[in-house]
Amino acid sequence: MNNNSKPDIDASEKSSEVWNLRLYVAGQTPKSIEAFANLKKICETHLKDRYIIEVIDLVQNPELSKDDQILAIPTLVRKLPEPIKKIIGTLAKEEKVLVGLDIKPVK
Numbered sequence: 007m008n009n010n011s012k013p014d015i016d017a018s019e020k021s022s023e024v025w026n027l028r029l030y031v032a033g034q035t036p037k038s039i040e041a042f043a044n045l046k047k048i049c050e051t052h053l054k055d056r057y058i059i060e061v062i063d064l065v066q067n068p069e070l071s072k073d074d075q076i077l078a079i080p081t082l083v084r085k086l087p088e089p090i091k092k093i094i095g096t097l098a099k100e101e102k103v104l105v106g107l108d109i110k111p112v113k
Contacts, residue, residue, distance in 0.1 A: 026085040027058065029082050030064055042061060044097035044100075052111060080097075
């Protein structure tokens with residue numbers, strides 16, 4: 007048994023890689039709620055059981071915007087797998103989100 011906090015990931019088994027996604031929002035605005043709902047739907051469809059979504063509310067923690075150099079909200083940051091990627095907006099266009107995050111669509 008492994009005592010690591012990270013899941014065991016075989017280098018050849020990319021499909022089991024855990025995706026770490028960080029969504030920056032500013033309170034419970036309609037755009038923030040829409041972005042989260044769209045992200046959740048995309049993840050459930052294309053990354054089932056292989057993703058972690060961290061929502062960061064910049065109204066409560068404005069200093070956290072510095073870490074990922076957030077200039078607009080809502081902004082999605084893909085922390086893992088590397089490289090880091092960012093998408094700004096409500097994530098309503100699924101195809102563009104998949105391309106932007108480099109997610110292979112489920113057939």
